[in-house]
Amino acid sequence: RRPKNFPPGPQPLPIFGNLLQLNLENPMPDLERLSKRYGRVFSLYFGGRPAVILNGAGAMKEALVNKGLDFGGRPQGLLLSHLTRGKGVIMADYGPSWREHRRFALMTLKNFGLGKRSMEERILEEISHVCTHLEVNAGKSIDPQTLFHNASCDIICSILFGSRYEYEHEFFQTMIKMMSENSKIANGPWGMVYDTMPLLRNLPLPYQKALRDYNTVNMYVSGIVNEHRATRVPGEPRDVIDCYLDEMEKRGESCVIFDESQMVVLLLDILFAGTDTTSNTLRYTVLCLMTYPEIQEKCHLEMNGVLKDKAQVSFEDRHKMPYTQAVIHECQRMASTLPLSVFHCTTRDTKLMGYQIPKGTLIIPDLSSVLYEKDKWKFPHEFHPVNFLNDQGQFEKPEAFMPFSVGPRTCLGEGLARMELFLILVSLLRRFQFIWPEDAGEPDFTPVFGVTQAPRPYRMIVNLR
Numbered sequence: 001r002r003p004k005n006f007p008p009g010p011q012p013l014p015i016f017g018n019l020l021q022l023n024l025e026n027p028m029p030d031l032e033r034l035s036k037r038y039g040r041v042f043s044l045y046f047g048g049r050p051a052v053i054l055n056g057a058g059a060m061k062e063a064l065v066n067k068g069l070d071f072g073g074r075p076q077g078l079l080l081s082h083l084t085r086g087k088g089v090i091m092a093d094y095g096p097s098w099r100e101h102r103r104f105a106l107m108t109l110k111n112f113g114l115g116k117r118s119m120e121e122r123i124l125e126e127i128s129h130v131c132t133h134l135e136v137n138a139g140k141s142i143d144p145q146t147l148f149h150n151a152s153c154d155i156i157c158s159i160l161f162g163s164r165y166e167y168e169h170e171f172f173q174t175m176i177k178m179m180s181e182n183s184k185i186a187n188g189p190w191g192m193v194y195d196t197m198p199l200l201r202n203l204p205l206p207y208q209k210a211l212r213d214y215n216t217v218n219m220y221v222s223g224i225v226n227e228h229r230a231t232r233v234p235g236e237p238r239d240v241i242d243c244y245l246d247e248m249e250k251r252g253e254s255c256v257i258f259d260e261s262q263m264v265v266l267l268l269d270i271l272f273a274g275t276d277t278t279s280n281t282l283r284y285t286v287l288c289l290m291t292y293p294e295i296q297e298k299c300h301l302e303m304n305g306v307l308k309d310k311a312q313v314s315f316e317d318r319h320k321m322p323y324t325q326a327v328i329h330e331c332q333r334m335a336s337t338l339p340l341s342v343f344h345c346t347t348r349d350t351k352l353m354g355y356q357i358p359k360g361t362l363i364i365p366d367l368s369s370v371l372y373e374k375d376k377w378k379f380p381h382e383f384h385p386v387n388f389l390n391d392q393g394q395f396e397k398p399e400a401f402m403p404f405s406v407g408p409r410t411c412l413g414e415g416l417a418r419m420e421l422f423l424i425l426v427s428l429l430r431r432f433q434f435i436w437p438e439d440a441g442e443p444d445f446t447p448v449f450g451v452t453q454a455p456r457p458y459r460m461i462v463n464l465r
């Protein structure tokens with residue numbers, strides 16, 4: 001039975017709760033349907049665990065912004081929180097360790113935190129490798145998935161570890177494989193079994209592999225940290241590891257919040273959070289640009305007019321490219337890369353839209369419902385850059401643009417992600433034209449659902465401009 005004055009929802013079954021009423025391959029349409037029936041705030045049971053689903057900008061703002069403290073926890077006891085043992089940032093519960101690590105990461109990811117080589121420089125270096133790869137394949141049709149994935153991961157490596165890796169490097173390959181296998185396990189049926197049936201956790205089922213693999217990469221990264229200890233110059237950081245070691249020194253040995261095990265989980269958090277998200281958004285964007293070649297050409301004209309013969313684009317140039325900015329944002333809106341955000345949890349008994357929500361309740365923010373919300377967009381369900389342009393053709397970002405979520409737990413890599421998307425797309429569109437192969441049928445926009453949602457694999461023809 002639902003607690004008194006708890007948000008309404010469909011009747012749960014014993015053991016399974018409402019799981020059998022959802023299409024677990026892609027529950028998004030079911031969630032939309034249930035919201036029409038039960039309202040902007042409704043509840044479901046995952047096994048015996050109640051969860052509250054937030055639908056639409058109003059519910060999102062009231063919970064995650066106005067009551068950000070009450071709704072800012074992370075559910076503990078799930079596979080993902082066991083992997084990280086609640087350390088780092090993503091799965092850390094609301095409290096001093098999360099707050100201090102989040103503040104440290106935000107400060108460090110700003111340009112001034114990273115010493116001599118700016119974030120922009122590191123991204124542009126990676127872009128030159130992507131361009132070389134595409135030049136070699138000019139005139140051919142290729143699947144961009146691995147290339148975009150490697151590039152997104154390598155940008156993060158450069159920021160965290162001080163240098164990028166060759167795509168074939170053994171550690172780089174191990175890390176990428178572990179990340180994709182672990183997200184498959186966490187997203188798939190075994191992740192669901194782990195999260196909803198604690199009694200089965202010690203059995204030799206596939207999630208044991210996720211725990212083992214995570215520990216292996218954790219050890220690799222500890223090795224990189226040790227190398228840094230031996231080569232660093234205090235006060236002259238080369239990357240996030242050096243910054244963290246400086247911070248540990250500054251705080252002294254009595255500080256229990258900043259230690260090496262926390263650092264390694266934080267580094268892995270940033271790697272996980274910054275790889276799939278950016279690469280899937282890039283893949284979605286290129287798919288849109290091939291589907292609407294006239295929009296691709298209009299962006300090309302605008303950036304050529306602004307950049308003329310300048311060798312490289314800079315992030316500042318975005319202010320002179322309203323149309324290109326609108327296109328990138330519209331692609332991100334339609335991609336809805338984290339459709340259900342990262343799950344939250346209430347940190348104390350609280351209220352939402354008149355309902356009573358007890359402490360410890362699982363909160364699922366349906367970000368897609370906001371990105372496609374009727375009355376918030378000129379064209380909620382169509383791909384249309386006009387969604388981000390005002391009557392004068394200037395770039396304007398509506399309040400309902402929340403692919404990075406909102407409130408105190410909002411994505412801490414938003415600045416980096418926006419810089420990456422702009423610099424990569426402008427650099428690629430200046431040099432190359434992307435064409436949908438004639439023999440590939442119609443472009444398929446049906447997403448592959450997951451914590452990070454992705455377009456289906458596709459091929460693209462790359463032509464040199």
Ligand code: HEM
Nearest residue numbers: 089090273274277278338341342404405409411412413417
């Ligand atoms: C297009 C790219 C990206 C999208 C759409 C995205 C989206 C999100 C979303 C929706 C959340 C959950 C926020 C919440 O719980 O309310 C999140 C959290 C997070 N993201 Fe991103 N993200 C992207 C790129 C990145 C990058 C490049 C980094 C690397 C620095 C990053 C690091 C994080 C971290 C560490 C968190 C956890 C924050 C916390 O719990 O305090 N993200 N992201």
